[in-house]
Every structure is written in structure tokens, then in C-alpha cells.
Amino acid sequence: MFGTVLVANRGEIAVRVIRTLREMGIRSVAVYSDADAGALHTRLADVAVPIGPAPAAQSYLSIERVLEAAVGTGAQAIHPGYGFLSENVEFARACEKAGIVFIGPPVAAIEAMGDKIRAKQTVMAAGVPVVPGRTEPGMTDDQVTDAAVAVGFPVLLKPSAGGGGKGMRVVRSTEELPEAIAGARREAASSFGDDTLLVERYVGNSRHIEVQVLGDAHGTVIHLGERECSLQRRHQKVIEEAPSPLLDTSMRASMGRAAVEAARAVGYTGAGTVEFIVDADRPRDFFFLEMNTRLQVEHPVTECITGLDLVEQQIRVAAGERLPIDQSDVTLDGHAIEARLYAEDPSRGFLPQAGTVLGLVEPSGPGIRFDSSLAVGTVVGSDYDPMLAKVVAWAPTRETARARLVGALGHSAVLGVTTNAAFLRALLTDPDVVAGKLDTGLIERRGDALTAVGEVPFPVYAAAALALLLETEPAGPVVDRWDVPDGWRLGEPAWTVRRLQAAGGEPVEVAVRGRAAAAEVRLGDGERVPARASRAGDRLTVTVGDRTTSYTVVHEGGTVWLAAEGRVTALREQERLTAHAEGAGADGVVTAPMPGTVTVVQAAVGDEVAAGTPLLVVEAMKMEHVLTAPVAGTVTELGVTAGQTVALDERVALVTPAAAAPEEQEN
Structure with a gap:
């Protein structure tokens, strides 16, 4: 077994791998860019090595710098996580040349499956069904256009290299092709360094199902059941679950056999995923999409229902060990669902967000798992993928797992960075999702129903005003009556008015008078309501009328962030918005x-x-x-x-x- 392993990644997957290394008693080495100095994965590892500036091309994607870090720290193996260099065949070759074990499949398997064109040709030869299309390498723009017309609209343009939905474009007419081809090539070149495209028939009413495979160097290849990944946005997975609510025992066995044959066709070892697309109207028809020659983001749901640590199995296989089980030993226990927490604003078209984590509430409870790299002070920038964490729930049944996940998201909060948490809760309570009637177009069809931002409730405005009042009140006993900022004057106490504005909303006047322990709050010209508040650290307990709510609260840079009951609200003091409002x-x-x-x-x-x-x-x-x-x-x-x-x-x-x-x- 290895004594030292370098983790060539960042974020939650680096944290995830490092924790397994620690459990196995293996010394871990983290690498980091300038943007990630002090990040959680660097603090958890035994050793952390800087490898360059923020741009990934100069740090996490630099084969030379990653190998220098490995050699300099005495690492015998490198775990690539997912993304970055995880499916880079040149990196795998460089590791081999340097005498360092690449914790992944052989170079030949990466080559065969890393190119979608070659992958389709390989699995077709093994008898695995594929999506109709044109998969010739090196097609020009004119050839891509001809292929799209021949396949018939709508078609899907896909980069031959990479994955994760990057560079993919759905095209519904000839007129859309020039711009779609240019955009697909540009994004593919930026993400993968290769702008080669292929054309496939677009299966609109489809379900995305993938099978987890494991292989060792001694000829054993097994599958660990499937994951349903149909809830997607822009070809990027949002919610994943295992097992799929669509498949019965016969279909599961058939798809599993096809996945194993695809893996055997390239001599696969380690953990990998074979992805299939299934026609929702004809669920027994499935087609090979691609094989991911790495760990998947959604691997925790498979771990939850099989009891296996897939990272540990990757490491043991790379060290030459045999798999501890065969296919007959694989059992699927219960149901698991995962939600991806992103730094993005669903109300603004899911645009990526940036900021500093000012406060953090992590979920816990029976069957709950939280894979994250977040900590108070973490800076979320625009240099890397916007995924922050994964919230996972396991239970004996799908409905209980779903309910647990909704509850876990309600007890999760990131203050300081806008996330998609509310959107995830809305999606998980959609009637079709509850019933397991999933397809890749569901999120797009629901549109505004899932992303609508309701009005900020009166108690939240009241909580913000009281939080600000508490900051100005003396902490100890009052010595001088004039030190108390409660609006006291002869006659009736004065109102202190603050103009607060929620994202996308109009400024709202919130008036408060009295001390926080015995105050009155008024919204605009509305009625005054008795309220009181107390604070301990970042916990604010507020009673408005006869309702008491406990908030996590942070006030930073003129913005009050409040989190409670699954909702995070940022209220800015209006003065800070004037310049922006005038320009916009x-x-x-x-x-x-x-x-x-x-x-x-x-x-x-x-x-x-x-x-x-x-x-x-x-x-x-x-x-x-x-x-x-x-x-x-x-x-x-x-x-x-x-x-x-x-x-x-x-x-x-x-x-x-x-x-x-x-x-x-x-x-």
C-alpha cells in the first residue's frame, strides 16, 4: 500500500479523498493555487504545496507543476479526483514516466473512452447500443452542418473530449447551426483544449441513467447498480439518486451487463461510470452515451446503498489488490438522493455568484451526509466550477430519503454567497419528482415555478432591523440614559427608520423603536407590531407578535444575511445601492x-x-x-x-x- 498520495484537485472532492486517505493511514499531499491558499483541503492534508496562480491552466491543469509537487513530497501515487487532469491521457502517461502511480484506469482505457467518437466505436464493437449520429473525427463546420441535417433536427452538438455538459448545444434548425457550432467549439477548446465536435440525435423526452463499474488488474469487473441523473439543467446534473425509480430488476441487470461489457472492451480498472440515455416513453430502449474514466461527482449515493468506499477501492486497485467482492456479493440497500449546492442565483438565470462565506450552517441527522469544502472565510471566486457542496440523504425508502433531503436543505445555509438551495428544495417537492416521473427536460419545463423568489416576509425585515439595533446597544448595564439608542425623547419614543432592499426588490422602510428586548417594529406605513430579540454569537432569536424564530445572522459590508427555515435572505442598506441603481x-x-x-x-x-x-x-x-x-x-x-x-x-x-x-x- 502507498505511504503518500498526492490529491491533484481542490474543493469538496479534494476534502473527500483526503478524509479516506486519513482513514487508511496514508499520508496526504494537497496542492493549491494562489486563489485557494488557506482553503479547507489545504488545512486537512498532511502537506500542502502551492502550484501556481489562480487560472487553472497555470496550476491545477499544469502537469509539470503537479508532478513537481508529487516528486518533491515523495508521493508514490496521485489521485486526480474529477475534472481537471482526471481524464487527461498525457497526465496519466507523465505519471507513468515519472514512476508515480496514477489512481485511475490504464492509459489505453482513457484514450479509448476519453474521445467520445472512439468510445462509441469501441462499445458498438462490443454490442452495446449507441445513440444514432455521426461520430467521424476532425469534422469541419460544414461537415458538422451536413451531419446535423442528415441526422434530423433537433440534434445535439457534443465536444469529443471532456464532459459535464461543457460545450454541448441543442440545435433545432439550420439557422441556429453557425452560432451553435462556434460557441460549442469555443467552450470545448476553453474547457478541454480540444474543439472536436460530434453530432447525435437529440432524445428530448429522455432519462439519464449511469452505471457504476469497478474493475481490478486481475480480470474482475463488476457493477454496483445504477444512478438516475435525469434532473439536469444545461446538461449539468442537479439531483442524482440511486437506485433509479424507473428500472426493474430485469432492466437493471441488462443495463449492468452492458456497462460491464463496455468496461471490459477497454481493459478497465478502478472506478468508472458508463452513462446511458433512456427514452422515457420506451424505457426498455437504452443507448450508450459515454464512459467517464474517473470518479463521478454523484458517487456518494452509490456508497450509501452499497456500503462501499469507492475512493478506498480506487486506491486499493491502483496498489494492485483484488476487489474484495464479486457481482453476486453486490446488494443495494435502501435509497439515496444527492443535491448539488452551487454558488449561483436561480432568479437571475442561474448566473454564477462569488463572495466570501460569512456564516455556515451544515445539516446533520439520520442518513444525512454533507460533502463540502466550505468554511467561514472561504472565498468563492469565478476561477473554478461553482459547485460548493453536496447534500446527501439515505433512507430505507425513496420517499423517506427525499423528505430527509428536503429537511437537510432546510437546515443548510451559506451566508455571504448566493446559492441554489431554495431551488433545490422546490425541485425536490415538485409532484413529478415526488412520483419519480423524471426526465432531462423537467427543470426547463417548470421554469419560473422553481426559481420564483417570493416577497420577503415581514418577520425577516423585523429581524434585520432588530439585529442592527442590537449592534448599537450597550452590552452591559446602562450607566448613562443618553447612551441608549432607543429613540427616547419627551413624549413618545422616536422611530429609527432603515431602508433595506432584497435582491431584485424595491427598497422597504423598516422602522423600529425601543430596545431590542422590548421593541416595536413597523413596515412602511403599516401597523406597529411588538417584537423582541436576543443574540448569542451568530444566533439571533426573534419574536414578532406571537411567533418566535431562530436565525443565523451576519452583518458585513452593509448587508444583513439571515438564514432560517430553509431560506437565506440578504438585505442591503439602500445607501449602498444608489450608484448601482442609477447606472443600471x-x-x-x-x-x-x-x-x-x-x-x-x-x-x-x-x-x-x-x-x-x-x-x-x-x-x-x-x-x-x-x-x-x-x-x-x-x-x-x-x-x-x-x-x-x-x-x-x-x-x-x-x-x-x-x-x-x-x-x-x-x-
Whole structure:
């Protein structure tokens, strides 16, 4: 067994691998970029080595720097996690050349399955059904266009390299192809360094089911059942569960056999996943999508129902050990569901978010697992994938597991960074999700119903006002009556008025008078309501009328963050929003919807554009976002260039409306 293993990754997966290494008594080495200095994975590892600046290409994707760290710390093996170098065949070769064990499959298996075109050809030869399409390597834009027309719309453009939905585009007409091809190639090149595309028939009403396989170097290959991953957004998984509510025993065995045959076809060893797409209307028809030659994000749900530590099995197989079980020993116990917690704002089109974790509430309880790299003080930037954590629930039945997960999300909170937690709870309570009627288009169909942000309740505004009042009150006994900021005066006490604004909402006047222990609160011109509050650390207990609620609260930079009952609310003092509101209100102003990097500028000053014309592309957290002209008119300002970084809400362009253009010129 290895004495030292380097973990060539970051975030929650690095933390996950390091914890298993510790349980196995193996010395762990973490690597980190400048952006991750002091991150949780660096604190948990036995040794932490800096490997470069924030851009992944200069740190986590640098084969040279990762190997230097491994050699310098005496690591005998490298665990790549998922993403980054986990499916990079050149990295696997470099490890072999350096005499370091790559904890993953052989180079030949990565080569065969890492290229989707070759993968389809390989499994077809093994008798595994595949999605109809065109998989020739090196197709030009014209050939991709011809292939799409031949396959028939809608079609799916897919990068041959990589995964995770990066670069994938659904195209429904010939007119959409040029822009879709350009965008797919650009994103694929950025994410994987390879812009090769393939074309497949788009199976719209589909279910995404994958099978976990394990193989050792002694000829044993088994499967550990399947995971249902149909709840997706932009081809990115959101909720995963095991086993699938769709499959019966016969279908499970059939799909499992196909997965094992696909793995055997390339001499696979270690942990891997064979992904299938299933027609929801004809569930016995399934097609091979791809094989991920690495650990999957959603591996915890398989661990929950099998009792196996997949990271441990990866390490033992890499060390030459035999698998401890064969297929007849595999049993699936109960049901597990996982939700991915992302730094994104569902109410703003799921745009990635950034910030510093100011407060954190982690879920616990029977059957609950929380895989995370979060800690108070963690800086969430735009350099990497926006996934922050995974909340997992296990129970004897699917319904109990689902209910436990909803409850766990209700007792989770990240203060300081906007997340998709409320969206996840809404999704898990959708009637079709409750019934197990899943497909990859469900989230898109539900649209606003899942992302709607309700009005902030009166008690939350009251809690914010009382929290701010507590900050100004003297902590000890009152010596001088004039030291108490309770609005006291001759006659009736005065009201202290604060203007608070929730994201996307209008400023609200919240008035409070008295001391926090015995106050009155009023919203706008509404009735005054008795309220009281006390605070211990970051816990705020507030009683408004006859209802008492316990909040986790943080006040930072003019924003009060409150978390309670599954809801996190950020209320900014309005004065901090004035400048932004004035800039954003002008016609034709284009602002960055998230922090990121400008990758393409498609317009120039002086261009006449129609509303909706693409102006530039901003990439953040591995996703592209096209910024378009908000009105028809003339581009009169373009303050960014390709390669430039931009901040959230930074003004990047101005389109002067056509009617106002002459007046603009006269001025």
C-alpha cells in the first residue's frame, strides 16, 4: 500500500479523498493555487504545496507543476479526483514516466473512452447500443452542418473530449447551426483544449441513467447498480439518486451487463461510470452515451446503498489488490438522493455568484451526509466550477430519503454567497419528482415555478432591523440614559427608520423603536407590531407578535444575511445601492451579470445593432454567457476587450437607442 498520495484537485472532492486517505493511514499531499491558499483541503492534508496562480491552466491543469509537487513530497501515487487532469491521457502517461502511480484506469482505457467518437466505436464493437449520429473525427463546420441535417433536427452538438455538459448545444434548425457550432467549439477548446465536435440525435423526452463499474488488474469487473441523473439543467446534473425509480430488476441487470461489457472492451480498472440515455416513453430502449474514466461527482449515493468506499477501492486497485467482492456479493440497500449546492442565483438565470462565506450552517441527522469544502472565510471566486457542496440523504425508502433531503436543505445555509438551495428544495417537492416521473427536460419545463423568489416576509425585515439595533446597544448595564439608542425623547419614543432592499426588490422602510428586548417594529406605513430579540454569537432569536424564530445572522459590508427555515435572505442598506441603481436604470446599458472573463467581443463602437444582437461573451466558472444588446440602436461604448476580467454588474457596453442617437451626436 502507498505511504503518500498526492490529491491533484481542490474543493469538496479534494476534502473527500483526503478524509479516506486519513482513514487508511496514508499520508496526504494537497496542492493549491494562489486563489485557494488557506482553503479547507489545504488545512486537512498532511502537506500542502502551492502550484501556481489562480487560472487553472497555470496550476491545477499544469502537469509539470503537479508532478513537481508529487516528486518533491515523495508521493508514490496521485489521485486526480474529477475534472481537471482526471481524464487527461498525457497526465496519466507523465505519471507513468515519472514512476508515480496514477489512481485511475490504464492509459489505453482513457484514450479509448476519453474521445467520445472512439468510445462509441469501441462499445458498438462490443454490442452495446449507441445513440444514432455521426461520430467521424476532425469534422469541419460544414461537415458538422451536413451531419446535423442528415441526422434530423433537433440534434445535439457534443465536444469529443471532456464532459459535464461543457460545450454541448441543442440545435433545432439550420439557422441556429453557425452560432451553435462556434460557441460549442469555443467552450470545448476553453474547457478541454480540444474543439472536436460530434453530432447525435437529440432524445428530448429522455432519462439519464449511469452505471457504476469497478474493475481490478486481475480480470474482475463488476457493477454496483445504477444512478438516475435525469434532473439536469444545461446538461449539468442537479439531483442524482440511486437506485433509479424507473428500472426493474430485469432492466437493471441488462443495463449492468452492458456497462460491464463496455468496461471490459477497454481493459478497465478502478472506478468508472458508463452513462446511458433512456427514452422515457420506451424505457426498455437504452443507448450508450459515454464512459467517464474517473470518479463521478454523484458517487456518494452509490456508497450509501452499497456500503462501499469507492475512493478506498480506487486506491486499493491502483496498489494492485483484488476487489474484495464479486457481482453476486453486490446488494443495494435502501435509497439515496444527492443535491448539488452551487454558488449561483436561480432568479437571475442561474448566473454564477462569488463572495466570501460569512456564516455556515451544515445539516446533520439520520442518513444525512454533507460533502463540502466550505468554511467561514472561504472565498468563492469565478476561477473554478461553482459547485460548493453536496447534500446527501439515505433512507430505507425513496420517499423517506427525499423528505430527509428536503429537511437537510432546510437546515443548510451559506451566508455571504448566493446559492441554489431554495431551488433545490422546490425541485425536490415538485409532484413529478415526488412520483419519480423524471426526465432531462423537467427543470426547463417548470421554469419560473422553481426559481420564483417570493416577497420577503415581514418577520425577516423585523429581524434585520432588530439585529442592527442590537449592534448599537450597550452590552452591559446602562450607566448613562443618553447612551441608549432607543429613540427616547419627551413624549413618545422616536422611530429609527432603515431602508433595506432584497435582491431584485424595491427598497422597504423598516422602522423600529425601543430596545431590542422590548421593541416595536413597523413596515412602511403599516401597523406597529411588538417584537423582541436576543443574540448569542451568530444566533439571533426573534419574536414578532406571537411567533418566535431562530436565525443565523451576519452583518458585513452593509448587508444583513439571515438564514432560517430553509431560506437565506440578504438585505442591503439602500445607501449602498444608489450608484448601482442609477447606472443600471439607463436604457441600453449592458452590465456583467457575474464576475468572469471576456472571451469574445463580437461588436465594435459605431455598429448598428438590433435588440438581442450578441455583443460579447463572458465566461465564468466554466460556463459561457452571451451578453446581447438590450435595445436597438448604435454601440456607443464598449469598454472591454477579449481576455479582460470583469466584476459583477460592471458596465461593459452602451447601446444608444436609435431615436436618441441624433441627440447624442449633437450633445
